[in-house]
Amino acid sequence: MARKVFNSPAYVKPCVVDVAHKLLGADNWVFLDGKAHVDFRKGLNGLFTRRALEIYLPGQEEVYNRYFKDFVQMTKDAGGKAVPFMPAFREIITAVSCRTFVGHYISDEAVKKIANDYYLITEALELVNFPIILPFTKTWYGKKAADMVLAEFAKCAAKSKARMAAGGEPDCIMDAWIAQMIHSKKWRDAQEKGVTIEGLEKPTHVLRDFTDYEISQTVFTFLFASQDATSSAATWLFQIMAQRPEVLDRVREENLQSRNGDIHAPVNMDQLESMTYTRAVVRELLRYRPPVLMVPYVVKKPFPISETYTVPKGAMVIPTTYLALRDPEVYERPDEFDPERYYTGDAEVKGAKNYLVFGTGPHYCLGQQYAQLNLVLMLGKASLLMDWKHHATPQSEEIKVFATIFPMDDCPLSFEDRKW
Template identity: 35%
Template sequence: MKLSLPEIWVALKLAAPYVATFLAFLLILEQILYLKKKSHIPGPTIVVPFLGNVINLVRDPAKFWDDQADYAKLSPLGISANYIIGKFIILTRDSEMSHKIFANVRPDAFQLIGHPFGKKLFGEHNMIYLYGQEHKDLRRRMAPNFTPKALATYTDIQQLVILKHLIRWTETGSNIPVKLRLLVREMNLETSQNVFAGSYLDKEARQRFKVDYNYFNLGVIALPIDLPGFAFRRARLAVDRLVGALTNCVEQSKKKMLADEEPKCLVDYWMQDMVREERESDTPLEFQPPNCSNREIGAHVFDFLFAAQDASTSSLLWAVTLLDSHPDVLMKVRKEVETIWKVDSNTLITQDQLASMKYTQAVAREVVRYRAPATLVPHLAREDFQLTEKYIVPKGTIVFPSPYESSFQGFTNPENFDPDRFFLEERREDQLYRRNYLVFGAGGHQCVGQRYALNLLVLFIAMFSTLIEFKRHRTDGCDDLAFCPTICPKDDCLVSLSRRCAKFPSLSLD
């Protein structure tokens, strides 16, 4: 029987109170479930249905996480709660709590997820989702990528890219202030491409790579709406294309390593070891163990890119910011570097020279302590987990250990930027408070490329300080934190740059 429009309207009016009652019931139930999960730990008492506090998070991430840290300070446990798009979340600012989470990444406890909606964004085969022996086997296979020989190859490449961009940055003239964030980000992307994929990415592929990586970056901090036209969907599709491009690099590299050519980038070192293992075991390359197909390795290389790109951009920007505001530190860095590496020698900084830059290394370590780039490391509770005697983390909770908050615990005057804490033998704060130094994580999923990241930061500090004269254009709030997606100075590090040396060195791999 076909109803007329007036009859439909009457039916809707009759149903409206029941629909409204049902919706009210769902909203109240959601609130009750939130409060039950929250229990006695600090956090907002009332949250917006379903959305929770996601609007505040997207609008001002720095304030949102500062508020969460302030809530956590009210608890002797150092934890706080909130609710975001149907997800109950917990922040842990206490270092020992964070260690407990890092140490319990396993199927019946926590899963490292990298992003609250990471599986959709990164794909199912991301390294961070692996457990136990499978994860250990993959890390073992990655070990040849970070041997001293491999790291020496990477530092040579890094220096060439850094020098190229320093020259370009000074061409605009010293009186024209520039926002350094986008320039550093572009330099880092080229560094990552050259180190990880070498010459296997041609000019056209690099340009596509740059566009797609920008889509990915925007999607990381966008609302997780996986529909056409939204940033999250564009990011997800961009990741698929980026992994495809890196898979092609893996295929090309494998052919060269089978021909016994010398490795020139990270993919080469990886493929060289796979070829060696295949020859020793008489196992054809097409019968590879888990996580070793071309596509899977391409995805793992993208993991490296993601880990290196924005974290290093953050650290390099804070290095410039902090050197500018601490001229005594800058003077010591310049004095040390100039006694070890001569600009007019036109030679690359060697591994031995890099290792002897003890104070510059201390500056780099203090930069990442003072402004830990990965401020939060999200984990998913796979099961109920007894976090403390009085609190059980409910299954499905996203827990955020905070390396940033841990970095301000234990250390002497932690609010001060003080490289001497890692340089002076009598202080040894790197040993005394190492459990609070969580910038590279802890446990089985600790960052496999931390030496690579620190080498890049030390090289940049050494070369930038020695070759460039710079002046920060400071304004109120310029050093406030901005999330993009790692933390950067709010003004994008506005500086004037000019050449400091008589002439730039002439460097090459020859």
């Protein structure tokens, strides 16, 4: 049933709370439908190829190296006692996203401000908020935060355009996109003049030139799409690994071998892809604790969703990922965390249609490979550089929803440098 909704663009389109149009911009590409949406996505596909993802790795490792030191220091500052780490995970994910999306065009201070203020954007998108923006309400603070992020990203776009025009090499998503625009313009100009330029091949997708604001708006949607979901996954990942030291030890051993015993060695895409057990852990984590439980769609015209019921136009229909990911006919002991089902088991094949973590159909998540490899990188580096302990409370396994799902107690942890 969920797949039917995801795969029925003729009848439904994704919808969000009314204020989202005011925060993200009513003309944002995420609100496009049909051919306009498909065409826009095609121009973004090149930003998430395997080759592109490898370009972003150094910036991500730089962030993790810095923040993991902060994790240890936070524990020391607390006298070795547990610290609720959910806010810290939201900040580190914001930082790694900003470095991936806009590279070093943005300052550390701006990244920290975005990380702190992103709470306000998430709060503004709660279903119970007023659809109008009134001073000093959640939606008002969220709009101010969103405007700040858009302004920062627009500055980054201007800097990226200048660097790419001067022949710089891309090292972030914004660079890669603008480089495609420059390539497309050279191709269009050559076609208009009827000349052939040696070595200039036709781009896979010929892009128009986007304004700084349009680029900023689009990159902001990447942050919007990734921030809460990846923060949720990271929080559960560290809690569950601390609860299962035997699993963490296997992750640690695999990552140590892939780096030939050097815990500080950077990794490339071949190494990341070779970490089959770590990838199985991430895959299972996303099945066991899927960050996004529900995806609201609005019905564009009467939708015969089953033989006995037609959803009326204008209604909201909400497919859930949770039930498909806990289907006992596909996943043996579905309520248990078991990476073996993706390492030596048949869950990848048997559950191919059930794995709706990133959706399916025309609106599937563009960054699904990026998100999973990013978590593999994060967990692998953390396993080599740190030891950590989960300080369980009666609410540790209770779930709260803050856009996505988190432990009710905000995941109390303590970290220390790993002594090999």
